[in-house]
Amino acid sequence: MSVRLHGGKCAVAGGAELRMLGGMALVNENLLKLRASYLFAEISRRVREVEAAGTPRPLIKLGIGDVTEPLPESVRKAFASGVDELAHTETFRGYGPYEGYDFLREAIARYEYQDRGSQVTAEEVFISDGSKCDSANLQELFAQSCTIAIPDPVYPVYLDSNVMAGRTGFWSGDGYEEVTYLPMTPQNGYVPALPQGKADLIYLCFPNNPTGAVPTHEQLRGWVEYAQANGAVILYDAAYVAFIQDESVPRSIYEVPGAREVAIEMRSYSKTAGFTGVRCAFTVIPKELTLPDVEGKRHSLHALWTRRQATKFNGVSFPVQRAAAAIYTAEGQREVAALVQHYSANAALIRDTLSAAGVAHVGGEHAPYVWACVGGDSWAMFDRLLRQAQVVCTPGAGFGPSGEGHIRLSAFQSRAQVEEAMIRLREVL
Numbered sequence: 272m273s274v275r276l277h278g279g280k281c282a283v284a285g286g287a288e289l290r291m292l293g294g295m296a297l298v299n300e301n302l303l304k305l306r307a308s309y310l311f312a313e314i315s316r317r318v319r320e321v322e323a324a325g326t327p328r329p330l331i332k333l334g335i336g337d338v339t340e341p342l343p344e345s346v347r348k349a350f351a352s353g354v355d356e357l358a359h360t361e362t363f364r365g366y367g368p369y370e371g372y373d374f375l376r377e378a379i380a381r382y383e384y385q386d387r388g389s390q391v392t393a394e395e396v397f398i399s400d401g402s403k404c405d406s407a408n409l410q411e412l413f414a415q416s417c418t419i420a421i422p423d424p425v426y427p428v429y430l431d432s433n434v435m436a437g438r439t440g441f442w443s444g445d446g447y448e449e450v451t452y453l454p455m456t457p458q459n460g461y462v463p464a465l466p467q468g469k470a471d472l473i474y475l476c477f478p479n480n481p482t483g484a485v486p487t488h489e490q491l492r493g494w495v496e497y498a499q500a501n502g503a504v505i506l507y508d509a510a511y512v513a514f515i516q517d518e519s520v521p522r523s524i525y526e527v528p529g530a531r532e533v534a535i536e537m538r539s540y541s542k543t544a545g546f547t548g549v550r551c552a553f554t555v556i557p558k559e560l561t562l563p564d565v566e567g568k569r570h571s572l573h574a575l576w577t578r579r580q581a582t583k584f585n586g587v588s589f590p591v592q593r594a595a596a597a598i599y600t601a602e603g604q605r606e607v608a609a610l611v612q613h614y615s616a617n618a619a620l621i622r623d624t625l626s627a628a629g630v631a632h633v634g635g636e637h638a639p640y641v642w643a644c645v646g647g648d649s650w651a652m653f654d655r656l657l658r659q660a661q662v663v664c665t666p667g668a669g670f671g672p673s674g675e676g677h678i679r680l681s682a683f684q685s686r687a688q689v690e691e692a693m694i695r696l697r698e699v700l
């Protein structure tokens with residue numbers, strides 16, 4: 272039943288009117304606007320059902336975007352030494368800075384940005400326990416009235432967290448009423464076109480999850496110019512930047528002139544360095560990024576986020592930040608490159624198999640995901656691969672309306688598992 276609130280009454284679908292309840296705790300109605308199930312919960316349900324009935328051979332999971340290879344040795348050592356520091360009176364530390372330790376913020380500013388020609392300072396880097404939370408929490412910086420534009424298909428968190436925040440309106444059958452969807456289709460090479468109308472907050476994810484698509488500098492410049500012209504803010508999720516193989520592909524939104532006035536960038540160690548279970552990420556908010564209040568007075572988002580974090584966050588565990596900093600040592604860089612190389616070679620195997628079977632696809636080149644254009648109902652294809660090949664993929668429809676007709680195959684697996692999965696796919700495709 273869908274319920275809409277109008278003033279002091281609520282109109283129930285079907286026309287009946289009820290007096291609004293008061294004087295007791297009520298749930299947040301926005302949470303009720305969420306669609307039935309989180310994509311990966313539905314996948315697990317179907318997988319469990321098939322496993323319970325018994326499968327002829329063990330399933331191979333190329334579905335959820337979780338890494339499989341262990342932490343790099345340099346990271347493990349730094350992690351352990353961070354724990355040792357906490358275990359001795361002389362080196363013990365309690366609460367750390369809300370924004371993160373300087374040793375990590377400085378390494379990020381230098382190695383991720385300054386050495387590549389982007390002007391980001393350590394002060395502009397906020398260490399966090401994940402880009403999932405950052406991408407959801409950053410909304411607190413913006414007025415409730417902000418309109419949003421979201422790529423379609425995309426990582427489901429941007430949309431669902433906006434539903435919970437009350438910025439989307441209701442589900443209308445093929446999308447949320449108040450969301451501007453930015454379709455990524457074979458026609459536009461899976462890089463979305465600029466919105467027709469006006470959007471205040473624009474989510475971009477490159478290299479993209481799920482399509483693996485990357486933009487050109489020219490295309491990114493178009494987004495920055497749109498944001499400048501419309502007083503919009505870009506929330507740029509670059510969780511997969513480490514997978515970019517080619518110097519011509521943009522790694523940061525800040526490679527575009529003027530981006531410092533309009534864009535926030537998020538990065539995560541989850542996929543780069545095997546940190547999905549360790550939890551460490553960072554967000555960059557440039558000092559030049561300001562937004563007006565209703566009276567037109569401009570405010571620094573950097574200052575407001577600092578205040579927000581100080582109130583709601585007590586920082587990332589010290590040993591975890593030590594572990595993350597080890598990524599920027601020479602040994603760490605070598606090990607992370609080897610991890611990325613492992614997954615990229617898996618992606619190449621997946622692409623070769625699809626090519627040989629004549630299945631159109633994108634991604635896998637600068638991202639650990641291959642996006643296959645299989646046509647038809649993507650949940651039906653999911654079920655077919657699950658039951659006939661005992662391979663778990665992710666149905667494209669779960670990432671947005673334009674994901675229909677596609678499946679995502681993840682390269683996050685051991686080589687042996689990917690090789691075996693490809694033998695099976697060749698049999699059924």
Ligand SMILES: *Cc1c(COP(=O)(O)O)cnc(C)c1O
Nearest residue numbers: 401402403426480510539541552
């Ligand atoms: C995996 C992923 C993240 C990482 O989230 P963490 O909370 O840092 O693990 C962020 N964005 C996208 C698009 C992802 O696929």
